[in-house]
Amino acid sequence: MTYKIGYAWSVLFRLFHWAFALSIITLVVTGLYINNPWTNTVLEGSRSFPMATMRYIHFLAGFVFTAAVAVRLYLWLFGNRQEKFWDSAPITPRNIKNLFSTLAYYTYLTDRHDERLGHNALAGTAYLITIVLAAIQFISGFYLLYPESLFWQKWGVTLFKTQQQARFIHHILMWYFIIFAFFHLYIVIWNDIKSPEGLISSIFNGRKFHRSSS
Numbered sequence: 001m002t003y004k005i006g007y008a009w010s011v012l013f014r015l016f017h018w019a020f021a022l023s024i025i026t027l028v029v030t031g032l033y034i035n036n037p038w039t040n041t042v043l044e045g046s047r048s049f050p051m052a053t054m055r056y057i058h059f060l061a062g063f064v065f066t067a068a069v070a071v072r073l074y075l076w077l078f079g080n081r082q083e084k085f086w087d088s089a090p091i092t093p094r095n096i097k098n099l100f101s102t103l104a105y106y107t108y109l110t111d112r113h114d115e116r117l118g119h120n121a122l123a124g125t126a127y128l129i130t131i132v133l134a135a136i137q138f139i140s141g142f143y144l145l146y147p148e149s150l151f152w153q154k155w156g157v158t159l160f161k162t163q164q165q166a167r168f169i170h171h172i173l174m175w176y177f178i179i180f181a182f183f184h185l186y187i188v189i190w191n192d193i194k195s196p197e198g199l200i201s202s203i204f205n206g207r208k209f210h211r212s213s214s
């Protein structure tokens with residue numbers, strides 16, 4: 001069997017991925033601290049001010065996270081073929097067929113792997129949901145951060161009504177991202193072992209291997 005190298009992911013896409021992944025890790029750690037400060041409260045307001053530091057890091061990471069989501073939305077429209085919305089969203093007959101064949105492959109019902117240079121449609125659907133939830137997450141975050149801003153109030157009141165409800169949704173969505181990260185890691189490692197595409201290295205160097213008939 002011979003393999004060809006295909007260029008799957010642009011530099012901008014890979015930068016988005018790592019900005020998104022690393023900002024989420026930072027946001028989860030600092031968010032958990034904001035929710036339930038684990039340091040000795042005697043520290044507060046004396047030599048150090050851990051809550052202020054954690055909130056500051058949370059907001060910085062929040063801006064990186066929001067920029068990453070904006071880049072992903074841009075790539076849905078203007079990225080390369082694999083990065084575009086319709087290449088992996090379950091909206092075309094090709095993708096719907098691929099969604100079911102991937103489900104069968106992941107549940108060990110078949111060994112036939114429908115190889116693609118881009119995401120399979122099951123992954124594409126999960127990523128689509130993730131980016132939509134990420135947009136809800138940053139809207140709730142900015143509504144909490146700038147309660148006096150009319151722009152964020154309009155979005156915040158429409159989507160969440162009160163600040164408290166926005167904070168509750170913001171917290172619940174954190175658990176979506178934590179669970180997503182664990183599933184995501186499991187599935188990319190599983191895929192990397194099962195098929196010789198070089199999936200994990202593709203998110204670093206942009207290239208994937210695919211079977212060539214010649």
Ligand code: HEM
Binds near residue numbers: 017022
């Ligand atoms: C060491 C850690 C990680 C590795 C090796 C990794 C690897 C990958 C790979 C190989 C892909 C492309 C998979 C495909 O074609 O379906 C991908 C996509 C993605 N990863 Fe990760 N990932 C990591 C951490 C994370 C974390 C922590 C998050 C966020 C919680 C994340 C979010 C995403 C998203 C949203 C996509 C889809 C990109 C898109 O098309 O919108 N990743 N990752």
Ligand code: HEM
Binds near residue numbers: 024034144
């Ligand atoms: C995946 C991304 C994010 C996660 C996991 C996350 C997590 C959290 C958590 C757990 C809290 C504590 C709320 C509570 O449970 O009481 C929090 C608070 C907050 N987050 Fe986020 N967050 C994220 C993104 C953002 C973004 C993009 C912003 C926008 C700047 C933001 C701004 C805020 C603000 C303003 C608060 C309230 C701080 C306070 O009350 O002192 N967050 N976040």
